[in-house]
Amino acid sequence: MAELTYREAVSRAIAQEMERDETVYFIGEDVAAAGGVFKTTEGLLERFGPRRVRDTPISEQAIVGAVMGGAMNGLRPIAEIMFSDFFAVCWDMIANQIAKTRYMTNGQVALPLVIRTANGGGVRFGAQHSQSVEAWAMAIPGLKVVVPSNPTDMIGLFAAAVRDPDPVIVVEPKALYAMKADVPDGEIVDRLGAATVLREGSDVTICVLGSMVHRAMDAAERLAADGIGAEVIDVRSLVPLDTQAILASTTKTGRFVTVEESPRLCGWGAEVASIVAEEVFYDLDGPVVRITTPHIPLPSTDALEDLAIPSPDVIVERVKASMG
Amino acid sequence: MSKAVRSRSDKPRTDEAVRLEIYRMMVEARLFERRVHDLFLQGLVKGTSHLALGQEAIAAGYAAVLQPNDLVYCTYRGHVHTLLRGAPMAALMAELLGRANGICGGKGGSMHLTDVSKGAMGSYAIVGAHMPIAAGAAWAAKERETGQVVVCFFGDGTTNIGAFHEALNFAVVWELPVVFVCENNLYMEYTPIRSVTAVENPAADRASAYALEPILVDGNDPDEMHAVARRTVDLARSGDGPSLVEARTYRHGGHSRADPAKYRPEEEVAEWVARDPIPSLRERLIADGIDATTLDEIDRAAERVVDDATAEAQAGPPPDRSTLLTELWADGGSEWRN
C-alpha cells in the first residue's frame, strides 16, 4: 500500500501499461516535457522517451485522428484531450470516425485506443472548462466510457481500457486530482462494466459517478445518523453498464436516486432511471429521483458554482423529501 | 499568378508494362463505375453514389507504385481507389447493391468501401476526416518501422476544412511517411472552388505554409501522374516525410447521382471531356508502338470482368437479419449492458 493522489495514479496507470506493452504510446498537448497541465503525466517522458510520450500541436482533430490511424496500424495509443470540453472540436473524430468504423466495415477495423480527459467542475474554471460530457460519449454507439472515482480505480479501469480491443473514453473528474487514497502495490487491472457497492443500506439506492461519489458518501453518512440506510453504488462504467448491480440494489431498497454532475437533460442518470422504471417498477416504493446540476452552463464564481453542482446538503435534503 | 510549380517529369520513363497496367486499371474502373451508374438508374444501387468518372488517372498512378502493405485512405468518392488497391470487384459491387456478399456486409455502402486486407483502409464521408487518420497510420508505420507508405486522397473543397490543416502540420512536424493527394476537380459539390478559396491552387498554394514543395500536376495525364506518384511515394518511403500533391482533374458527371451538374459551363465540360485520360493514354500507347488489338483485348477483358462481378454480386442474398447487431465491438456483438 502507498498513499497516492489521483493525479499520481494517472501517471502510474499510464506507466504500468507502457511498461507492459511497447505498442502503447501516449500523446497530447503539453503532456511530455511539461508533464501535463494538471501534472498528471509527470515523469513519463523521462521514463519512456520522446517517441512514446510526445507533445502535439494544438490540433485536437489531429491528436484523436492520429490515435485512430495508429490503432488501425498496430499501435495501442492513448490520447489526452486536456479538457473534455475540447471534445467539441474533435467530436467528428470521436463520434463519426472512431465510434462507427468497426461497424461500418463489418469488423474489418479494430480500434484498441484510449482517449483520456479531464472532466467536470468544482474548480472555478467557468463554463468552457468545467463540463461533464460523459453523457455525450455514452450517447454514441461504439464508444466505451469509464469514470474512475478514486486513485485505485483510475489505475485499474485505465489498464482495462488500454487492454480492451475497443475504443474507450476515460473520463477523469478534475476536481479529484488532488484526492489522496491508499493504493495497493503492484499491477492493478480492473474490468469494464462492473459497478461497485461502496456502502450498503436497505432504504434507498443512490447511484453515482465520478466526483459525485464522495458527496453521496458524505450524504449517506448523514442520512445514517437520521436512521436512513443509503446504499451507494459507484457506476464506474457507463458503457458497458452494470445494470444487474443497479437493479438488484433497487429491488432490495425500493428507492432509486441518481446524483449527476452533468446538466439535467439527457444526463447518464436519465438512461439508468429509465431502465429502473422499465424493469423493476413494481419493486419501487416511490418515484425515482434525479439530482443533477440545473440545465445551465456552469458559472465560474465559487458562490454560484457550489450552488449549481449537487452538494451533500442537497442530496440529504432531496433523499429525505423523496422518502416522505 | 500562382507560385505553384508544375511538376515536370521530363520524359516519362514509365515502362510499357506499367503503362498497360495503368490503362487496364483505368478501363476497369471506368466500366465498373458506368455499371454502378446503370444499376443506380435501375433502382438497384440505393442511397447515393459519387462517381470518379474522368478522374481515374490519379488513383491508377498511385496504385501502380504502391506495395502490398502500403495503406490508402480515400473519400466517399472512393470506388475507384478501393478497386484499384485490389479489392475484389464483385464484393464492392455487392456492397453497392446492399448484399450479404458485400465487402462490408451491406453496413458500409457506397461511401464507406473498405478492404483492410488489401490496404484500402476506408472511404470517409466527413470531408477531411481521413487526413489526420492517415497521418496516424503513417505514425504507426514509422514507429513500428514497417516501411509502409500511406496515401490519402481528397478533394479541392477539403482544403478549406480544419482537419486538412491540422493533418498537414502534424505530418510535417512528425516527418511521417504519408502522401496527401488533392484531386482538384474544380468544384466542391456544386460550388466552383475558386469562388470560395483564398488562393488559386487550393492545395499547392498552401504547401509552403507547411514547409512543403508545391506540386501541381495534370491529373488527367496518366504518365505524369505515375511519375509524381513514384517520386512522392519514394520520398515517403525513404524517410523524407510527407508530400502534398495537387492533381487537376474533372469529373465527367455530377457531384453525386442526384446532381445533373447544370452549374458547369458546357464549354468547360467539353474541354475536359476532350482531355479524358483513357483515350489520351490509348492514343499515346498506340503512337509509342503498342498494337491497338492489345488495347482492344484489355477493353474486352474489362467488360467481362465487370459483367462477371455484377453477376456474382447480384447472386448474393440480402444480409441476414442477425447481422444488424454484430460487429460493433471486437467481441463481434453490440451489447452495452449485462
Ligand SMILES: Cc1ncc(C[n+]2csc(CCOP(=O)(O)OP(=O)(O)O)c2C)c(N)n1
Ligand atoms: C464536414 C462535411 N461538410 C460537408 C459535407 C457535404 N459534402 C459532401 S462532399 C462535399 C464536397 C467536397 O468537395 P471536394 O473536397 O472538392 O471533393 P469532391 O466531391 O469534389 O471529390 C460536401 C460539401 C460533408 N460530407 N462533410
Ligand SMILES: [Mg+2]
Ligand atoms: Mg472537388
